[in-house]
Amino acid sequence: MAGADFEAFYRANYARLVGQMVPVVGDVHEAEDVVQEAFARASLHWSRVRGYHAPDAWVRRVALNYALSGLRRAGYRRRVLERLAQRAEPVPAASAEVVDMVAALRRLPLRQREVLVLFYVVELPVEEIGRQLRLPVGTVKSRLARGRTALARLLGADGSREEASHA
């Protein structure tokens, strides 16, 4: 199993990666779940992963794949809900602005959220997003544009949430 350097890497990057996953999956607990799964896989392959240029990018990629994977969806909700029920401390309340944004993001296709997060949160250039997601740059740009447009519509020009008529 991985050793001290893995644990140092894990502690240094865990919260940041969870934060990056929240806009994608729309929930802190779900974000923790996918990030923990990704770190678990990293621990299995740590002797290789730690030699990569950016091991955190590898973990994020695994977390994104896991979040997007159809394989996990069947039992996933149930497991997350079980964990939520067992959790002693609730997540501190988010601001209204954050709640609105999460609600809007959740109405976008996962693939659009993924690109939006890599562009706006991780701040990758579109070429790099294409490389990481193995997508043509044109596809990245189109998902980005559609995501932007949809968010603008959902949030309204003044940034307030649009009503449910677009659901």
Add this chain to the structure above:
Amino acid sequence: MRDEELRRRIGAVAEHGERVVSPPDPAVLYRRARRRVARLTAVGVLVAGALLAGGLLARAGLPGDDRFPAVTVPPSPPSTAAPPTTAPPTTSASTTTQPQAAPARFPVAPPMIGDAETSVPMAQLVTPSSGWALTRTRLAWTGDGARGWRTITPRQIPAGRIRGAFFLDQRTGWVVASAKARETGPLVRLAVYRTTDAGATWRWYSLGALDLGKDDAAGGYEGGFGVLAMPSFVDPRNGWVSVQTSSTRYEGHHFLFRTSDGGATWTRLPQPPEVQRAVLSSPTRGWAVVMGQAAATSGPGRGPAGLYTTTDAGQTWRRIGLVPPPSLRGARIELREPPTFKTPRDGFLPVEFHAGGGGSARTLAVGFYVTADGGATWTPRYVPLAAEDERYGQVPLAAGGQGSLLALVGHEARKVLTSRDGGHAWTPAATGLEGRYPAVRGLAFADHRTGWAVAGRGVSLENSCVPPTRRCDSDGALLVTTTGATTWSDATPAG
């Protein structure tokens, strides 16, 4: 909505998530990892059981794998760039013609593997003054200590399709290339290119199509390497190609091929250990390392991590127990690459010795297991590390010969520890690398003075590029020293 506003608002969601969580105990991850392994094992057992019930394994003749039966692949038609003669190579101008265990005339250092996206993903120091480096656009050769480079890329393929290379000497070399620049499907098609005239002409031979089953090869990202196909030859005729693919399921797929006619025909061997690269020390004796921490033992031991050897040219493998030195009793041995054999008898296996577990684990020492009898016995030679010299990541280690061992230690490889007496006494010196090339990924020495390193300029595990930028992922350098690692110059070939 303006871009800046969108950035701010999505960023606020991420910041909220980041603020409200804290990492659970790593034991949670380890339990989860064990469950995953158990799940995969169970699936593997079920699949194997189903195949056995159907009699498919017997038909394939390969226990555990019927997707790619062991077949001898007939040679492909010669390419248009083929040399005038079609006879298989028997020797080259700079190698001997010994039929057995022919050592290379010069010490052969292993290819150093960087990242597929760096500007110099791999290189090999073949003699003290010559070697090759792969860049994004070409395979380049130097014969003058990396002062000048000439292009030797097989004209049939772009450099971006090269997955591995190996030169036995200054004339004889092999390149393995993929049919596609980025593999994304379940089939990976590979071809071997061979030169016997220092890269002036190349002939190619098919290695066949590797079937990943229901998995897909992961183009070239997912940590970078995508598909590695590393040749290793002990003489002009006998060699292997070790293939490892990463995949969209994050599972490694491993294949091993053998040739005894210089690469004209290839036979797929039974399932090898899960290794990136296997090396030969004789036509039938080979070595491989399954990376990871192996509990020190004098017997075969448990678990996959460890040193493996074959004496029947890769048909069967056995794991070799390694004994830690008395002063490091109980330490775990971290292995990551196969031994380098400078001659058929003199081999060097780089290791790290770790102690403790969980949050208290640390690197106690680094060094080598050394053999002078062709691998019959392995003796640890090591140097304890001061706390300030521990690296967050792998310690680059290299052997220049029996009397010359080196380790680059400390933050950003700022210090070199050198032994000139086979690992008994070690002398520290500054490398001058600190702040310039923070991530040294590969290291090879031809003797106690002359060495190459593949290094990254913009990223290391200490500075993991947050957020990653193109510069972090793309910059790399080939560094050369002729002073035993105390001074380095950037010799990266253009292109």
